[in-house]
Each structure stands twice: as C-alpha cells, then as structure tokens.
Amino acid sequence: MNQVQIAEGIYSVGAVDWTVRSFHGYTTNRGATYNAYLIIDEKITLIDTVKAPFADELIGRISDIIDPAKIDYVISNHVEMDHSGALPAVMKAAPNAVIVTSAPNGLKGLKAHYGDQYQFLAVKAGDTLSLGKRSLTFVATPMLHWPDNMVTYCPEEKILFSNDAFGQHYATNKRFDDEVDLAETMQEALKYYANILMPYGAQAKKALEIVKSLDLKLIAPSHGVCWRSHIPDILAKYEYFADETPEDKAVVVYDSMWHSTEKTAHAIAEGFTRKGCTVKYFDLKECHISDIMSDVLKTKYIAVGSPTLNNNMMPTVSSFLTYLKGLAPKGKKGLAFGSYGWGGQSIAQVNDVLVSAGVEIVTDPIRINYIPTPAQLQSIEDTIAQL
Ligand code: FEO
Numbered sequence: 001m002n003q004v005q006i007a008e009g010i011y012s013v014g015a016v017d018w019t020v021r022s023f024h025g026y027t028t029n030r031g032a033t034y035n036a037y038l039i040i041d042e043k044i045t046l047i048d049t050v051k052a053p054f055a056d057e058l059i060g061r062i063s064d065i066i067d068p069a070k071i072d073y074v075i076s077n078h079v080e081m082d083h084s085g086a087l088p089a090v091m092k093a094a095p096n097a098v099i100v101t102s103a104p105n106g107l108k109g110l111k112a113h114y115g116d117q118y119q120f121l122a123v124k125a126g127d128t129l130s131l132g133k134r135s136l137t138f139v140a141t142p143m144l145h146w147p148d149n150m151v152t153y154c155p156e157e158k159i160l161f162s163n164d165a166f167g168q169h170y171a172t173n174k175r176f177d178d179e180v181d182l183a184e185t186m187q188e189a190l191k192y193y194a195n196i197l198m199p200y201g202a203q204a205k206k207a208l209e210i211v212k213s214l215d216l217k218l219i220a221p222s223h224g225v226c227w228r229s230h231i232p233d234i235l236a237k238y239e240y241f242a243d244e245t246p247e248d249k250a251v252v253v254y255d256s257m258w259h260s261t262e263k264t265a266h267a268i269a270e271g272f273t274r275k276g277c278t279v280k281y282f283d284l285k286e287c288h289i290s291d292i293m294s295d296v297l298k299t300k301y302i303a304v305g306s307p308t309l310n311n312n313m314m315p316t317v318s319s320f321l322t323y324l325k326g327l328a329p330k331g332k333k334g335l336a337f338g339s340y341g342w343g344g345q346s347i348a349q350v351n352d353v354l355v356s357a358g359v360e361i362v363t364d365p366i367r368i369n370y371i372p373t374p375a376q377l378q379s380i381e382d383t384i385a386q387l
Contacts, residue, residue, distance in 0.1 A: 271384025
C-alpha cells in the first residue's frame with residue numbers, strides 16, 4: 001500500500017474516501033480523507049486513526065512500515081469517529097499501546113465510545129511526551145469543534161498535527177498543498193470552516209494565536225492535504241473566516257411552488273444589487289444547505305423565502321433554517337418573504353426562526369398573496385435598495 005513520508009521517518013498512513021458524498025449531511029462533492037500519521041522513533045507513535053471502514057487500510061499501511069504491535073502510543077486528538085472509529089482495530093493490532101487523549105473530555109469521550117479496557121494517558125494543555133529524538137506537545141483547542149479537541153505539535157520537526165483544524169474534505173492521492181489546485185483546496189477549507197467551525201469563531205481566534213506563535217514547517221490536518229508551501233495563506237484565511245465582521249454581501253435563499261416566491265426572490269436580489277451588495281442566490285430545490293453556508297459565513301444580509309404549504313413553510317426551507325440556527329451565524333441582518341393563497345403562516349414562521357437564530361430583522365416580512373404584481377415587485381426592489 002502507498003504511504004508517503006511527510007518528513008524523515010514520519011508517514012502519512014490514513015485513507016482516501018474517494019466516493020463519499022455526504023459527511024453527516026454535509027455534501028462532500030470532492031470526497032474526503034481521514035489522515036493518520038505514523039512517527040518512527042524510540043517510541044513508535046500513531047497520530048489519530050481513521051473511520052472504522054478504513055481500519056484494514058490503515059493497518060495495512062502501518063504494517064508495510066513496521067509491525068503494528070510495536071506501536072507505543074496512539075495519540076487521539078479528537079474523539080469523533082472519523083478519527084477514532086478504527087481505534088478498536090488498532091488496539092487489537094497494538095495491544096501494548098497507550099492511548100494519549102485530552103483530560104478530561106477526550107478520556108471521557110473515548111471511554112464512552114470504546115469502553116475502559118485500554119491503557120490511557122490523559123494530557124492537559126502544555127504537557128509534553130518524549131518519543132526519543134522527538135517530542136510532542138499538546139495544545140488544547142476545546143470546542144474546535146468538540147469539547148475534547150486538541151492539536152499536537154512536534155517542535156523538533158516543526159510539524160503541527162492539527163486534526164480537524166485547517167482540514168478540507170478533499171479526496172486526493174497527493175499529500176501536500178503545492179501538489180494540488182490551491183483554489184479547490186481553499187474552497188474546501190472555507191466550506192469545512194463554515195459547516196463545522198462557524199459557531200466557534202471566538203475559540204478559533206484563541207487557537208490561532210497559539211498556532212501563530214509556533215515555529216511551523218508543516219501543518220498536517222486529519223482531512224485533506226498538508227500545508228507546507230501555503231502556511232501563511234491558510235493561517236490568514238482562518239483569521240479571515242474567524243473574523244465575524246460581515247461583508248457587503250447578500251444571500252437570498254428560497255423555495256417556490258408556482259414561482260411567486262421565486263419572483264419575489266428575484267426582486268430582492270435586484271434590490272441588493274442596486275444597494276451595491278454582492279448577491280448570492282440559492283433555490284433550495286437545486287442547492288444544498290451545506291454549500292450555501294460557505295456564502296453565509298461572511299454575508300451581511302440573509303433573505304429567506306418560503307411559500308405556505310399545508311400551513312407551514314416548505315420542508316426544504318425548514319431544513320435550511322434549522323441548519324442555519326445550529327451554526328449560530330454572528331452579526332447578520334435579514335428578512336423573511338414568501339407567497340401564499342390563504343393562511344400565509346410560512347412567512348411569519350421564517351421570520352421567527354431568523355429572529356431565534358440571532359438575525360437582526362431589517363424590514364417587515366414580505367407577504368405576497370398568490371402572484372406578485374409588477375408594481376409590488378418594484379416596490380420590494382426599492383425597499384431592499386434603500387435598506
Ligand atoms: Fe473530522 Fe470532528 O471530526
């Protein structure tokens with residue numbers, strides 16, 4: 001099996017998931033990787049594992065380098081199962097290994113997932129572990145994006161094993177940022193941040209300060225490619241992503257039954273265009289909510305529309321709003337719109353969810369009975385342009 005040395009004696013031994021297109025609901029249009037790293041030193045160390053179905057692949061790659069039974073430490077930077085799913089298989093192959101995890105939440109999480117039968121070493125921020133020629137220092141990054149998260153720094157090699165941070169869902173047989181299309185990688189890094197880390201901007205800023213203080217030759221995340229030629233670029237991107245100052249941008253999101261909500265969405269988009277905003281426009285029949293979040297991250301305005309269907313908003317819109325609320329966007333202004341024949345409950349429902357998601361409402365909900373007239377559409381455009 002193919003393993004790549006990311007530094008002398010340090011191997012990338014994880015797995016490429018070429019065909020996955022949904023990562024718990026986040027569309028992974030370019031597939032994914034679950035990276036794990038093997039350090040050959042006096043103490044043989046595996047950093048993270050992979051998703052359970054790829055356990056044999058991981059162990060096969062390790063076995064081509066050393067007997068897995070010789071592994072002394074398995075560093076678990078993060079309990080989530082895309083990184084720990086293969087832990088039982090690894091521990092079967094390496095029964096003497098000690099699992100190194102964060103205290104207290106990594107330890108608690110791993111025991112809840114896999115039981116108490118392994119040897120654990122729970123570490124705190126700043127703790128170090130000697131491997132022989134090299135050492136590892138642990139940096140706590142709680143809530144990026146689970147309570148247990150940590151990252152691991154090897155000062156002798158100047159490598160940061162960053163787990164989810166700086167990751168991208170991007171299937172490739174290449175292991176470095178300078179071997180792939182940088183625009184694609186950055187697009188996936190943005191989508192990853194927007195869908196996974198958006199609620200945790202404050203924690204991301206704190207973690208960035210620590211990361212920026214490290215002497216770095218390589219950032220080795222657990223998803224996608226390693227950063228070696230574009231470290232300042234990805235750090236600058238993360239600062240930009242974590243900065244919650246919105247841009248002059250408007251995201252218009254809707255579903256429509258007979259084009260009335262769609263016509264209203266068009267008028268709103270025209271209004272924002274006149275206002276000078278960059279407009280991003282999404283019909284929920286055609287666009288996935290996880291793709292839309294990449295544009296929601298930095299937008300100032302968000303307009304959400306739904307016709308009334310069976311006294312409710314459409315399920316597509318409800319799904320979008322539930323997802324939006326969970327990602328807790330900061331500093332957004334917004335409005336609700338929609339069409340109806342009778343009842344018209346959907347528009348107030350959309351408005352209410354926007355409010356509960358922390359969006360500042362900038363105009364009364366726009367309600368269209370059956371079909372908008374040209375005069376109504378013009379009036380909507382004018383209202384939006386004057387916001
Ligand atoms: Fe890649 Fe939070 O797991």
